[in-house]
Amino acid sequence: MKKTGAEIFIESLFKEGVDTIFGYPGGAVLPIYDALYKSRLRHILVRHEQGAVHMADGYARATGRPGVVLVTSGPGATNTVTGLATAYMDSIPVVAFTGQVPTELIGNDAFQEADIVGITRPCTKHNYLVKDIRDLARVIKEAFYIATTGRPGPVLVDLPKDVLNDSTEFIYPDKVHIPSYQPTYKGHPGQIRKAVNQILASKRPIIYAGGGVISSNAANELRQFAKKLGIHVTTTLMGLGAFPGTDPLFLGMLGMHGTYGANMAVTNTDCLIAIGARFDDRVTGKIDEFAPYAKIIHIDIDPTSISKNVVVDIPIVGDVRGVLKDMMKLLTAAKVREFKKGLKEWHGDIDGWMKTHSLSAAQDMTRKIRPQYVIERLYRLTKGDAIITTEVGQNQMWAAQFFKFKEPRRLLTSGGLGTMGYGFPAAIGAQIACPDKTVIDIAGDGSIQMNIQELATAVEYKLPVKVAILNNRFLGMVRQWQEFFYDKRYSYTCIGNKPDFVKIAEAYGGVGLRAKKPDEVDPVIKEALKVKDRPVFMDFVVDAAEDVYPMVPAGQPLSKMLLV
Amino acid sequence: MRHTISISVMNEFGVLSRIAGLFSGRGFNIESLCVAETIDPRVSRMTIVTSGDDRIIEQITKQLNKLVNVIKVHDLTGEEYLERELALIKVNCNADNRAEVLSIVDIFRAKVVDVSPRSYTIEVTGDEEKIAAITELLRPFGIKEIVRTGRIAMARSPKAK
Ligand SMILES: Cc1ncc(C[n+]2csc(CCOP(=O)(O)OP(=O)(O)O)c2C)c(N)n1
Numbered sequence: 001m002k003k004t005g006a007e008i009f010i011e012s013l014f015k016e017g018v019d020t021i022f023g024y025p026g027g028a029v030l031p032i033y034d035a036l037y038k039s040r041l042r043h044i045l046v047r048h049e050q051g052a053v054h055m056a057d058g059y060a061r062a063t064g065r066p067g068v069v070l071v072t073s074g075p076g077a078t079n080t081v082t083g084l085a086t087a088y089m090d091s092i093p094v095v096a097f098t099g100q101v102p103t104e105l106i107g108n109d110a111f112q113e114a115d116i117v118g119i120t121r122p123c124t125k126h127n128y129l130v131k132d133i134r135d136l137a138r139v140i141k142e143a144f145y146i147a148t149t150g151r152p153g154p155v156l157v158d159l160p161k162d163v164l165n166d167s168t169e170f171i172y173p174d175k176v177h178i179p180s181y182q183p184t185y186k187g188h189p190g191q192i193r194k195a196v197n198q199i200l201a202s203k204r205p206i207i208y209a210g211g212g213v214i215s216s217n218a219a220n221e222l223r224q225f226a227k228k229l230g231i232h233v234t235t236t237l238m239g240l241g242a243f244p245g246t247d248p249l250f251l252g253m254l255g256m257h258g259t260y261g262a263n264m265a266v267t268n269t270d271c272l273i274a275i276g277a278r279f280d281d282r283v284t285g286k287i288d289e290f291a292p293y294a295k296i297i298h299i300d301i302d303p304t305s306i307s308k309n310v311v312v313d314i315p316i317v318g319d320v321r322g323v324l325k326d327m328m329k330l331l332t333a334a335k336v337r338e339f340k341k342g343l344k345e346w347h348g349d350i351d352g353w354m355k356t357h358s359l360s361a362a363q364d365m366t367r368k369i370r371p372q373y374v375i376e377r378l379y380r381l382t383k384g385d386a387i388i389t390t391e392v393g394q395n396q397m398w399a400a401q402f403f404k405f406k407e408p409r410r411l412l413t414s415g416g417l418g419t420m421g422y423g424f425p426a427a428i429g430a431q432i433a434c435p436d437k438t439v440i441d442i443a444g445d446g447s448i449q450m451n452i453q454e455l456a457t458a459v460e461y462k463l464p465v466k467v468a469i470l471n472n473r474f475l476g477m478v479r480q481w482q483e484f485f486y487d488k489r490y491s492y493t494c495i496g497n498k499p500d501f502v503k504i505a506e507a508y509g510g511v512g513l514r515a516k517k518p519d520e521v522d523p524v525i526k527e528a529l530k531v532k533d534r535p536v537f538m539d540f541v542v543d544a545a546e547d548v549y550p551m552v553p554a555g556q557p558l559s560k561m562l563l564v
Numbered sequence: 565m566r567h568t569i570s571i572s573v574m575n576e577f578g579v580l581s582r583i584a585g586l587f588s589g590r591g592f593n594i595e596s597l598c599v600a601e602t603i604d605p606r607v608s609r610m611t612i613v614t615s616g617d618d619r620i621i622e623q624i625t626k627q628l629n630k631l632v633n634v635i636k637v638h639d640l641t642g643e644e645y646l647e648r649e650l651a652l653i654k655v656n657c658n659a660d661n662r663a664e665v666l667s668i669v670d671i672f673r674a675k676v677v678d679v680s681p682r683s684y685t686i687e688v689t690g691d692e693e694k695i696a697a698i699t700e701l702l703r704p705f706g707i708k709e710i711v712r713t714g715r716i717a718m719a720r721s722p723k724a725k
Contacts, residue, residue, distance in 0.1 A: 117578060125632070129577065180634055311619075
């Protein structure tokens with residue numbers, strides 16, 4: 001039996017095991033929306049296409065399964081760009097379907113035409129324009145395959161309206177055959193052996209783990225590996241949760257706002273084991289002085305990540321999980337015992353660093369609320385059992401510093417692109433994926449306004465997403481840079497005390513709560529946690545003067561931290 | 565240092581712009597680029613001449629490999645390979661100097677492919693130096709127009725021992 005392109009689209013999503021899509025309709029995708037009307041596929045109607053992509057991204061990060069987006073042509077498609085770029089920078093599997101004008105009009109500046117394949121080429125892992133309905137099923141199959149394999153990433157598929165209306169026999173391919181796309185999973189045994197020998201010969205080893213550990217589902221292997229050898233772990237922002245934040249071997253995050261202990265350990269290590277991380281400039285600081293005494297081992301699935309910023313001594317291209325397993329096979333009990341004996345002094349050094357300049361969320365109850373304290377309380381009152389998303393700015397760094405992530409996929413944050421407006425829709429996506437979990441967006445009063453319209457989505461679907469707004473009346477992180485590096489000339493970073501977030505939440509049909517004094521923080525959080533059927537905004541009126549410490553000024557080595 | 569990189573790609577919509585976009589987006593430079601279908605119409609072959617230190621060239625080849633449509637990337641530099649460019653040169657000439665021009669054409673094993681009362685159009689193939697050399701020799705006569713292809717290159721077959 002023949003099926004239309006729109007029907008094939010929906011059937012193909014079922015074949016891929018998709019249960020939910022995030023979308024927004026328009027002329028070019030009307031055939032799909034008509035087919036959806038009769039379908040049991042769950043469609044979440046967003047209020048802005050950027051929100052749809054961040055929701056799909058949040059869904060993907062929370063579950064490890066690809067997030068799916070459907071939008072119309074032209075403005076619908078261009079509104080997805082920031083979301084796609086966000087997912088691309090953080091290697092998140094998202095598959096976005098965009099409507100397109102009919103094939104015979106492409107290139108004619110037709111109504112609501114945009115060359116979205118051209119526009120998104122540099123911010124997707126791959127993209128397609130389907131010109132012939134006979135290619136549709138294969139392309140969808142390939143899109144999911146490419147998005148979820150190798151180093152994951154977003155894939156966009158552009159669907160002209162005539163292709164959606166056309167019909168053909170529906171045959172969904174079982175297998176993908178793309179000769180030019182063959183990711184490497186298995187690490188080279190010789191390199192693995194070399195790496196293990198290098199580690200066993202070291203006296204001051206450190207593991208530097210990134211988001212690759214999470215996307216490879218290798219948190220267990222990482223924990224076993226680190227525990228077995230007694231090697232401390234620091235992670236990037238993207239890697240938080242890849243190693244239990246409560247473990248004594250955990251040093252916290254490294255880099256620009258990393259802990260003193262992590263940055264000192266990396267500066268002094270003789271063997272840096274980089275796992276699923278990419279030596280981003282926010283992590284390395286001044287590149288020539290990054291881990292200056294170390295032999296560097298780098299495990300990553302993406303060959304382009306290796307020796308891109310830092311020249312490494314022992315590269316291993318492969319899937320982190322498999323490589324860690326292979327490495328552990330080479331660790332005999334005798335060798336491990338011998339190795340651990342040599343670490344005493346180094347562990348002493350690390351303990352010393354961790355004790356000095358440790359992070360503090362201490363609150364003087366007679367003064368203004370400290371944002372760090374709010375996060376500490378969120379952590380305590382949820383017992384750490386929550387999915388946290390963040391916006392971008394100080395809120396993001398404090399969330400990273402003060403919430404302890406015990407498991408992977410518990411912190412969803414825009415690390416690579418640093419997209420303000422990410423956290424709230426991502427939280428909605430995560431809440432849809434995990435209906436029974438507490439999901440909290442830790443937000444700034446600037447960022448939350450970038451996708452605040454999604455309150456309507458959260459209300460409509462009765463999603464109890466919590467938003468903790470650290471309301472400092474400033475674009476705080478930019479203000480901090482102006483304070484440190486521009487002589488306190490606060491140029492256009494004061495955004496004032498409007499709007500009234502409590503009223504906004506209420507206007508949409510959500511709950512609005514406010515804490516102005518430290519002793520109001522706990523009651524507000526407790527109240528919010530009780531709400532199970534609608535979104536809650538918690539407006540924490542915090543001290544605007546707080547800065548994120550430690551801080552390595554951009555371009556400085558990690559050892560040059562500004563401390564409180 | 566200059567490198568000549570040969571790339572096999574799936575002959576698909578947009579592949580050229582993916583590759584060009586990769587170079588511009590990452591700040592790599594392209595000195596020349598040639599592309600055409602191979603004997604298998606599903607596959608095209610590109611020859612790109614680029615430059616950069618070892619780190620950059622390594623990134624270029626890895627980034628190219630990462631593109632979903634790219635089948636194979638081969639940096640020919642440092643190996644035995646053939647390279648050719650083609651140029652069409654329209655040069656002024658008159659009764660007095662025709663013979664001189666023709667002898668230059670002869671020396672370079674070039675061809676005259678179009679003749680008019682006041683000009684010759686010369687076709688020449690060869691490596692970059694050869695094209696540069698003939699251009700220099702023809703320059704004094706007055707070059708009206710010159711069009712060159714980029715470089716195409718192919719690895720030499722291994723010699724029998
Ligand atoms: C879309 C976008 N625009 C601009 C920026 C630059 N930027 C980074 S942090 C920041 C301030 C964020 O302010 P707010 O959300 O109030 O958070 P705070 O730093 O105060 O916690 C800005 C403007 C950005 N990251 N994203």
